[in-house]
Amino acid sequence: MTRARTPEEIDALITAAQEGDRRALARLITLVENEGPAVEAVLQRLYPLTGNAYVIGITGAPGTGKSTLVNAMTREYRSRGLTVGIIAIDPTSPFSGGALLGDRVRMRDLVGDPGVFIRSMATRGSLGGLARATDDVVLLLDAMGFDRILIETVGVGQAEVDIASSAHTVIVVEAPGMGDDIQAIKAGILEIADIFVVNKADREGAERTVMALQAMLGLAPRTMTHHGRRMRVDMPEEARAWVPPIIKTVATRGEGVPELVDAVERHRAYLLESGEFHRREATRVAHELDHILREALLQRLVRRISPARLEATVQQVVARRVDPYTAAAELMRREEEARGEDRGDGGA
Amino acid sequence: MTRARTPEEIDALITAAQEGDRRALARLITLVENEGPAVEAVLQRLYPLTGNAYVIGITGAPGTGKSTLVNAMTREYRSRGLTVGIIAIDPTSPFSGGALLGDRVRMRDLVGDPGVFIRSMATRGSLGGLARATDDVVLLLDAMGFDRILIETVGVGQAEVDIASSAHTVIVVEAPGMGDDIQAIKAGILEIADIFVVNKADREGAERTVMALQAMLGLAPRTMTHHGRRMRVDMPEEARAWVPPIIKTVATRGEGVPELVDAVERHRAYLLESGEFHRREATRVAHELDHILREALLQRLVRRISPARLEATVQQVVARRVDPYTAAAELMRREEEARGEDRGDGGA
Numbered sequence: 260m261t262r263a264r265t266p267e268e269i270d271a272l273i274t275a276a277q278e279g280d281r282r283a284l285a286r287l288i289t290l291v292e293n294e295g296p297a298v299e300a301v302l303q304r305l306y307p308l309t310g311n312a313y314v315i316g317i318t319g320a321p322g323t324g325k326s327t328l329v330n331a332m333t334r335e336y337r338s339r340g341l342t343v344g345i346i347a348i349d350p351t352s353p354f355s356g357g358a359l360l361g362d363r364v365r366m367r368d369l370v371g372d373p374g375v376f377i378r379s380m381a382t383r384g385s386l387g388g389l390a391r392a393t394d395d396v397v398l399l400l401d402a403m404g405f406d407r408i409l410i411e412t413v414g415v416g417q418a419e420v421d422i423a424s425s426a427h428t429v430i431v432v433e434a435p436g437m438g439d440d441i442q443a444i445k446a447g448i449l450e451i452a453d454i455f456v457v458n459k460a461d462r463e464g465a466e467r468t469v470m471a472l473q474a475m476l477g478l479a480p481r482t483m484t485h486h487g488r489r490m491r492v493d494m495p496e497e498a499r500a501w502v503p504p505i506i507k508t509v510a511t512r513g514e515g516v517p518e519l520v521d522a523v524e525r526h527r528a529y530l531l532e533s534g535e536f537h538r539r540e541a542t543r544v545a546h547e548l549d550h551i552l553r554e555a556l557l558q559r560l561v562r563r564i565s566p567a568r569l570e571a572t573v574q575q576v577v578a579r580r581v582d583p584y585t586a587a588a589e590l591m592r593r594e595e596e597a598r599g600e601d602r603g604d605g606g607a
Numbered sequence: 608m609t610r611a612r613t614p615e616e617i618d619a620l621i622t623a624a625q626e627g628d629r630r631a632l633a634r635l636i637t638l639v640e641n642e643g644p645a646v647e648a649v650l651q652r653l654y655p656l657t658g659n660a661y662v663i664g665i666t667g668a669p670g671t672g673k674s675t676l677v678n679a680m681t682r683e684y685r686s687r688g689l690t691v692g693i694i695a696i697d698p699t700s701p702f703s704g705g706a707l708l709g710d711r712v713r714m715r716d717l718v719g720d721p722g723v724f725i726r727s728m729a730t731r732g733s734l735g736g737l738a739r740a741t742d743d744v745v746l747l748l749d750a751m752g753f754d755r756i757l758i759e760t761v762g763v764g765q766a767e768v769d770i771a772s773s774a775h776t777v778i779v780v781e782a783p784g785m786g787d788d789i790q791a792i793k794a795g796i797l798e799i800a801d802i803f804v805v806n807k808a809d810r811e812g813a814e815r816t817v818m819a820l821q822a823m824l825g826l827a828p829r830t831m832t833h834h835g836r837r838m839r840v841d842m843p844e845e846a847r848a849w850v851p852p853i854i855k856t857v858a859t860r861g862e863g864v865p866e867l868v869d870a871v872e873r874h875r876a877y878l879l880e881s882g883e884f885h886r887r888e889a890t891r892v893a894h895e896l897d898h899i900l901r902e903a904l905l906q907r908l909v910r911r912i913s914p915a916r917l918e919a920t921v922q923q924v925v926a927r928r929v930d931p932y933t934a935a936a937e938l939m940r941r942e943e944e945a946r947g948e949d950r951g952d953g954g955a
Contacts, residue, residue, distance in 0.1 A: 299932050306930030537925070544924045544931065549905065551935040556904035557897065559939070576892045577885070582654030583892065584647045587899040591907070598943070 264290065269300055276403055279373060284403060288378055291395045302395060305402035312344070312401035313527055314408045316425070319432030321413055324458040328432060328510040328519075329411050333369055335513075335520045336407050342374040344400035346393060348412040376405065391550070394425060425543065427536070428526045430519075432456045433472065435464035452503050454522050460507035460515065472505050501529050563597040564590060612638065617648055624751055627721060632751060636726055639743045650743060653750035660692070660749035661875055662756045664773070666799075667780030669761055672806040676780060676858040676867075677759050681717055683861075683868045684755050690722040692748035694741060696760040724753065739898065742773060773891065775884070776874045778867075780804045781820065783812035800851050802870050808855035808863065820853050849877050911945040912938060 264272075269290070275283035290297045317332075319325050326347070333343045369375045378396065393410065400408050410426055431452040457468050504522050508515030530536035561569070572590060575581045581589075612620075617638070623631035638645045665680075667673050674695070681691045717723045726744060728737065741758065748756050758774055779800040805816050852870050856863030878884035909917070920938060923929045929937075 303930045303932050307927050310927050540925050541921055544921050547931050548921065548924065548935055548938075551931055552908060552938065553901035553905050555935055555939060556908065557901050560900060560904065573889055573892050573896065576896065577888050579655050579658050582651045583895050583899055584651050587896055587903055590896075590900065591903060595946070 264297055266300060269297060269304070273301070273304060281376070284376065284399075285378070287399055288396055291399055292380065292392045298395060302398060305399060308402035308404075309398050310401070312397070312405055312408050313428075314397055314401075314410065314426040315523055316410045316412065316429045317432060318412045318429065319434075319456075319458075323432040323434040324510050325411050325413075325432050328456065328458055328508060328516075329409050330369060331508075331510045331513050331516040332409065332520060332523075333375055335516050337372065337374055339520070341406040342404065343376075344403075344405035344408045345375070345377045346396055346400075346408065346410045347377065347379045348393065348410065376400065376403075390425070394547070397425075427530060427539065428453045428523050430454045430456055430523070432458050433468055434459045435462045435468045453501065453526050454519070455503055455505040456515075456519060457505065457507050458510050461509050465507060469505055469507065476503065476505075500533060501526065560590065560594045563594045568593070612645055614648060617645060617652070621649070621652060629721075629724070632724065632747075633726075635747060636744055639747055640728065640740045646743060650746060653747060656750035656752075657746050658749065660745070660753055660756050661776075662745055662749075662758065662774040663871055664758045664760065664777045665780060666760045666777065667782075667804075667806075671780040671782040672858050673759050673761075673780050676804065676806055676856060676864075677757050678717060679856075679858045679861050679864045680757065680868055680871075681723060683864050685720065685722055687868070689754040690752065691724075692751075692753035692756045693723070693725045694744055694748075694756065694758045695725065695727045696737070696741065696758065724748065724751075738773070742895070745773075775878060775887065776801045776871050778802045778804055778871070780806050781816055782807045783810045783816045801849065801874050802867070803851055803853040804856055804863075804867060805853065806856050806858050809857050813855060817853055817855065824851065824853075848881065849874065908938065908942045911942045916941070 269287075272283045272287050272290075276287055287301060291301060315332075317325055317329055329345060329347075333345065336343050369377065380393065380396070397408055397410070429451050431454070433455065434457065455472050457465055457472070459465070506515055506519050506522055508519055510516065527536075530539065569590075572581075572586050576583050576586050617635075620631045620635050620638075624635055635649060639649060663680075665673055665677055677693060677695075681693065684691050717725065728741065728744070745756055745758070777799050779802070781803065783805070803820050805813055805820070807813070854863055854867050854870055856867055858864065875884075878887065917938075920929075920934050924931050924934050
C-alpha cells in the first residue's frame with residue numbers, strides 16, 4: 260500500500276494536511292510510522308512549526324475505562340475551544356482486533372468534528388520503534404496545530420510506561436475492584452504519575468482505592484518524577500512543589516471530567532512557571548539527538564566498511580575467535596582509515 | 608555497595624567464580640548488571656569461554672505457574688546430569704517485593720545444589736538496559752560452564768517478550784481459566800513460541816485451553832518464528848520443519864515435565880541440524896555488535912565535541928531554531944573536523 264514518495268509529493272501532502280485534509284494527514288502519519296527515509300524529510304520540514312501542543316499521557320490497566328475517559332476529556336477540551344489529537348496505542352495483536360473497533364465506535368460522536376483527530380497505533384515490531392514512532396506522530400500533530408495531544412496506552416508493561424512518560428502530564432487511571440493490588444504499584448507506574456484518576460467512582464470500593472493511593476503516595480515521599488526518571492527530593496524547591504492530586508471520575512457520565520481537565524491545566528501552568536517545562540523539553544531533545552546520532556553514526560560506519568568485512572566480523576565473533584568489544588573497536592579503526600582514504604589524506 | 612574494581616580484582620573474581628565460589632559469581636553479575644566500564648573488561652575476558660550453554664526462555668502471564676515450572680524443569684535437568692543457571696526477571700516494583708521472596712523460598716530445595724545458580728533481576732530503569740544486562744548475565748553463566756540457562760519473564764509486555772525471544776528455545780506457559788482470552792494472543796507472544804505449555808492441567812478447562820491453542824496455531828499457518836521475528840513460510844524446507852508442540856504439565860507434581868524437557872531437547876537438535884542455530888547466533892551477534900558500535904561511536908563523538916557546544920545544540924533544537932536531524936548532521940561534521948585537528952591534517 261505504501262510506496263516511496265517524491266519530495267514534491269511530501270510537500271503537497273503537508274500543504275493539504277495544513278489546510279485540513281484529513282486523508283493527507285493520515286497518509287503523513289503512515290509515512291512517519293513506517294520509518295523510511297521520508298521521515299527525516301517530513302520532520303525537518305515540520306519541526307519549526309512544533310512546540311505549541313501540550314502532550315498528555317493516559318495510562319492504566321485494561322478495564323479501567325481509559326478510552327471513555329479520553330473521549331470525555333476530548334469533549335471537555337472542545338467545549339473550551341481547544342483542538343485535540345488522540346493517539347491510541349493498542350497492544351492487541353492482529354488476532355483480536357475487536358476492542359479497537361469498539362473504541363472507535365464509542366468515539367463516533369467525535370468523528371465528524373474537524374477539531375479532533377484520532378489515530379490508533381499497534382504495538383507490533385520492536386518497542387523502541389513504537390516509542391520513536393509515537394514521538395514522531397506527536398511532532399506531526401503538534402505541527403498541524405492541535406492544542407492538546409492525548410496519548411492513551413495500556414499500562415501493563417514498561418514499554419507503555421516509557422511511552423506515556425514522554426508526555427508533559429501523565430495521568431494514571433485506576434478503578435475500584437480491579438483486584439487486591441492497585442495496578443499503579445506494578446511496573447513503576449506510580450513513579451510517573453502527575454495526576455491519579457479513580458474512574459468508575461460510583462462503584463463500590465472507590466473510596467478504598469482512593470485511600471490506598473493516598474497511602475502509597477505517603478510511602479514514597481523522598482522521590483519524585485522528572486520526565487520518567489525518579490529523583491531524590493533534595494533538589495531546588497520549585498521542582499518538588501507538585502503533589503499528584505487524586506481525582507474521582509465517572510467517565511461514562513462525564514462526572515469529574517471538568518475537574519480532571521482543570522488539574523491537567525494546573526499542572527501545565529506549574530511546569531511552565533517553575534521552569535520545569537523547559538527542563539523536560541531539553542531532556543527530551545537530548546534523548547532525541549542521542550538516538551538520531553547513534554543511528555546516523557552507525558549508518559556512516561556501515562557505508563565505509565565493505566559488507567564482506569562486516570559479515571566476516573560477525574562470523575569471527577560467532578566462532579569466538581574475537582570478542583564483540585574488540586571486534587567493534589577494530590571496525591571503528593577501519594572506518595577512520597576508510598575516511599582518510601576517501602579524502603586522500605592517507606589515514607592512520 | 609558497588610565500587611570500581613581493578614583489573615587484578617576482576618581477574619581474581621573470575622578465577623574464584625570458575626573454581627565454584629558462588630559469592631564471586633554473584634559479584635561478577637552485579638558488576639555486569641551495573642554496566643560500568645568493568646563490563647567490557649569482564650566480557651572480553653570471558654567471551655572465548657562462551658558458546659556452550661543452551662538458553663531457554665519461559666514466559667507467560669502472572670498466575671500460570673512459571674516459577675514452579677522452572678523449578679521442576681531444573682530438577683529434571685539435574686537428574687539428567689546437566690547444570691542449570693536460572694535468571695528470573697521480576698517486573699515487580701520495590702513496593703511489592705513479596706512475590707520474589709516467595710519464589711526463592713519455593714526454590715529452597717535447589718539452593719544447596721552447586722549445579723544450580725539462581726539470579727533475580729528487577730525491571731527497574733530502562734527496558735533496553737534490562738534486555739542488555741540479561742544478555743550479559745547469560746554470557747557470564749555460559750562462560751562459567753552452566754549447560755542450560757533458564758530465563759523466566761512475565762509475559763505481559765513487549766519488553767518481556769523481547770527478552771524471552773533472545774533465547775534459543777522459547778516456552779510460552781498458559782493455564783486454564785485465566786480469563787476469556789488465551790494470554791498468548793496478547794502482545795505477540797504467540798509468534799515467539801517454540802513450545803506451548805498448558806500448566807495446571809489437572810484443573811477444569813485444561814482441554815479447552817489446549818484446543819484454543821491448537822485453533823490459534825491453525826489460524827497462523829503462513830508465518831513462523833525466527834529469532835523473534837515472524838517470517839513467511841515460503842522459505843527453505845528445513846526452516847519450517849518445526850511445529851510448536853503443546854504440552855500439558857502439573858508442575859507442582861512434576862507431571863509432564865520430563866516430556867517438556869524432551870521437547871526442549873528435540874527443539875535444540877532441530878535447530879542444530881537445520882543450521883538454524885548458527886543463523887540465530889549470527890543474528891544475535893549482529894545485534895550485539897550493532898548495539899556496541901552505536902554506543903562506542905556516540906561516546907567517541909561526545910569526547911571530540913565540547914560540552915558547551917553540545918548544550919548549545921540542545922538549546923537551539925528546543926528553541927526550534929534548528930531541527931534535530933540537521934543539528935545531528937552538523938555535530939557529525941564537527942566531529943570529523945575535530946578528529947582532523949587531533950591528527951594535525953587540517954580537517955575539512
